[in-house]
Amino acid sequence: MTRPVRVAIVGAGPAGIYAADALLKSEAAQEPGVSIDLFERMPAPFGLIRYGVAPDHPRIKGIVKALHQVLDKPQLRLFGNVDYPGDIGLDDLRSFYDAVIFSTGADADRALDIPGIELEGSYGAADFVAWYDGHPEVPRTWPLEAEKVAVLGVGNVALDVARILAKTADELLPTEIPANVHDGLKANKALEVHVFGRRGPAQAKFSPMELRELDHSPNIEVIVNPEDIDYDEGSIATRRENKQANMVASTLEKWAIRDVGERPHKLFLHFFESPVEVVGEDGRVVALRTERTELDGTGNVKGTGRHTDWDVQSVYRAVGYYSEELPKLPFDVVSGTVPHAAGRVLTGDEPMPSVYVTGWIKRGPIGLIGHTKGDANETVACLLEDHAAGRLPVPEQPGPDAVVDFLEQRGVRYTTKEGWHRLDAHEQALGAEQGRERIKVVERAAMLDASGA
Template sequence: MSSPLRIAVVGAGPAGIYASDLLVKSDVDVEIDLYEKMPAPFGLIRYGVAPDHPRIKGIIASLHRVLEQEEIELIGNVEVGKDITVEEMREFYDAIVFSTGATADKDLDIPGMDLEGTHGAGEFVGFYDGNPDFKRDWNLDAEKVAVIGVGNVALDIARVLAKTADELHVTEIPDNVYEHLGHSRIKEVHVFGRRGPAQVKFTPQELKELDHSENVEVIVDPEDIDYDEASENARREKKAVDQVAQILEGYAMREPKDAPHKLFIHLFEAPTEVLGEGGKVLGIRTERTELDGNGGVTGTGTFTDWDVQQVYRAVGYRPEGVEGVPFDPSESVMPNDGGRVLTEPNGEAVPGLYTTGWIKRGPVGLIGNTKSDAKDTTNMLLADHAEGKLREASKRTRQDVADFFEGKGHPITTWAGWHRLDTAERAAGEAEGRERKKIVEWDDMLKHSGPQDIV
């Protein structure tokens, strides 16, 4: 090929941006169009991280630097499979990398999860992060709520529910989120996990941050601090596991803190049923568990009913497929061999199609995992290119892509458009003494980012 290798990356979150960066830094001349369903980039970092996480939000600065590279062009407000088909994309690109992530909630198969007052973590995260795909109001009339799960998303939800609206107003939360949090009646948040302190999936920094609010007291029952041989081995083998265990021990042993809101972390309590009456949540039932000697747990047959009026399940996200691309619904991933999309699990590679991030491996792991994952995928793509396995696209310029969307009358947003939206959000925040106030409505985002020529 005399012209640059033309690549589309679908999904402008960390996985897609890291893959784009690796391709630009390779010794191959590339031209990358980075597609994003939303009018704005950054995916999980913009719409999946709690607003009071400035350290995590700082990752956007490094992602910014990647997108400033001239080899990469952002094409936002485009849902691949709907606004443009995969077959149509093949006319413009030699290879396509899917990094579409995950926003849907995994189900939890216990009775009562269909009652009014039960919610998936992703629904609430979408609300407080101002995701235009999610609803704008939220009922916070409950005084006691349960959060099922012991990962960082569960901590985020518990922390946001326990904090006051004024504590969060200094962040980028939109006006509708601030208003609803301001009317919250929540006094107690109960986080439930079925195993012990050496098995939780919290990271140390996020667990410490629970205690940074003077309005929130974190409470752990000393009876929930227990270890078997496998647990002790896990603490010795992984520093983070030991740090988390120490933090939980500290919460369990300290003197009570005089704070108006209580955040309980209950370990060795496996939710078995959401209790209700008249179609609404009235409580949650858990079975006490105990360690089995191998780091797992078994039920003891002792049950407890907890008085709560809302239940949030934070048991994981579920990726969804892209129209026209193979998808394995049993695993909720695109079947792949570590990078190449396969026709089915253990099937043949689909020429020119690749995948990275959560849609490739499932919604597990941190940012570091995403980087190494992207490297594996891009190495496969570049190897296929070197071996002449990629089919050359017939239309090879960005003007061809611009003409396509113009012909459909479909507005797109670009990197220049993001800068205008970014400026508008910062200006709105500055007027209130904040760094940023997020613009929520899709049409309002488009008014600022505006259709632009992508050449």
Template sequence: MTKLRLAIVGAGPAGIYAADILLKAERSFDVSIDLFDHLPAPYGLVRYGVAPDHPRIKGIITALRDVLDRGDIRIFGNVRFGADPAEGLTLDDLKRHYNAVIFATGAVHDAELRIPGIDAAGSYGAADFVSWYDGHPDYPREWPLDAESVAVIGNGNVALDVARVLAKHADDLLPTEIPANVYEGLKASPVTDVHVFGRRGPTSVKFTPLELRELGELRDVDMILADEDFDYDEHAQASVAGNKQIMVIDRVLQSWRKRETGQASRRLHLHFYAKPVEVVTDASGRVSALKYERTRPDGQGGVVGTGELREVPVQALYRAVGYFGSPLPGVPFDEKHGVIPNHEGQVVNPDNNEQVYGVYATGWIKRGPVGLIGHTKSDAMETVEHIINDLGNWWAPESPSEASIVELLESRGIRYTTLDGWHALDAHEIALGEPEGRARIKVVDRDEMVRVSRRES
């Protein structure tokens, strides 16, 4: 019987779901799957992109762990995909050892926001901040938290995560898996006001009711909203009446408008109909204010500018306007949209739209950084179906044995980690948290992660 040796680059939800779906799919051939990730631990953005105080969302890890723990998928962590064989694997390496590859590398960098002053000192990408507070091993251990007033640009879930972590008292994060250096940084933060800006109105936000509710549960934080933002036009009224999610969001926001304010030590301001136009800087080039244009509804769900400009003094700013994918050596890439060009997961050459045989994509690197876990599963199903049907166009590897890839990694001196190693690291982090009554304390240093995973002294 024909056997498919499949490599999947990216061990987050997209890659794990693709492996699981293929193994369960009806097919006429055997399957052997190897998952590769540049991080020593699996789960991608579920581990390094979800705020530490989101245990319900992190419950997704339980489902992903169940898939990996079946034992029919091998995982190799701390292996980079790139142009340098000394750091990991190249596309040529994969062609020598596998019949096909799925790239599930996600999107981890911030999309651009092109307004004057956006590159000023004190202006940051939300993705970098998220990676810091989630203990990503490839980011600095320190983060400058010296601002009393902070702006967050965006009306999606990431914007709310960033705003919540900034406004929340650090002690309230202690029951979570927050790394020690992050706790100390947030504990010393002098922040009193966090301002969230969105260019549309309250009925056009992109965050979910769950995220919004959690924002209003912060201890000793007042929610500040402006009455002028809630003079709904007919389109907004129809949205509230006709969409359950918008109805719930509106109900939450309206309840906050009725709260008494003025007693809390911190305030979280939601600014709607606020289109950022410039980051104002001081004489030293640091962020000093956000200038925005007041917008108004256009009657069709959009907004138009009013020409009225306002400024809010801030000393730091975070842009949370979306994620953007990164190019991979030797793989086609769409620079405009930040994705691998593809047709339903089959990678195509952007010059002639012809299929690049043996190369596939799934998840955010396939469709862009939108959608939730359900979209990731349907993405994977679509891609897997094409892999099955493309049997006649698979690569013909020179050395397809399962042992050969292990020999290659070891010959290059790559300190790869395995599923057994992840179990060791997982147990170690849980043990670190136990004396303090915490779920775990996440290991941040990459070398330490590798040493624990490989059970090295």
């Protein structure tokens, strides 16, 4: 009997699990069959869902249920707490598998090259998200002394950061936030949060649902300046052609014309303000300087030369995520992606045999979580085409036990699917003690112990 196609997927977030799902639904899963091993550097799976989505988004986290259905398939194994390339490298993977798919995502902050960005009190949104999501590899405390805060960017991550800063700690207590995060947010002094975008309402990258959620908090007064509601021909075309953009613009218009209420925390959404400098004094942030912009007819903007200094003591840049370079793979430092052709990794103009990418490491950190399904389907189709055409090198040790022996010989303390279910049950039990759905375990050692690694 022909042996199953053996595939390693590096990264057990949505992109990696969607790739596994595409493999399991393919004709190859029937004959000769597929065998998939997911490698994840965290002790728990689900990547962005666990460590990149704000804890007060239960609907988005509901995606975990669908991911679980794939993860629990018998053809799939999980090796958590396994680092690439520290614990297992590319040559090792290629010796055990017919093909390797990298789905390592993007979890670093894209740089913003303006003066003062390095000042104390200037932070990357990704670092803050990792803190409030209880990531094992970040500090357990976060400085929250600023009463006035600026958030740079008009995407969903900027909204998440602004909302977490503007909410009270007790509003977030019913979620899965760890105790150290709740304690930190109780000390948060922010009373004003200012979100800045250099273009107009029609160009904002918010999703309509996330934007409307800002207004649901009894403690957050969302304020939009009527002067920031402006459209040119390009903006009108965008609203006409893009239903979501039109919904966002309509919501902002309604907020711009209403009276300001009495909720204690103010969240300002500013448009046509391009950040040009983080102003400092004695090494700390004391203001944000922006240049007023105006539409140029195409939906883009140009500077007006008029500047404003905003009184803030902290600045969070939410201008995009950036992927980590993967050893032994080519990397485009501008886009922060691995060069590829439909998911086949390229060295120069030639495909690297048996190596593929999917998700944000493939196309960049854009789009919603569900958009990675299309990436996965394209990549898996190429992989299976290469296998059918005999273009995949035969691995030296294709047996399923070979990689287990390799990790154990190296002393890697790895977690499994069964271990994840134990950790999952443990977190739910911690939450039940306090009438909550879950309390996330933060420390890596505690996660490994709870999972029986």
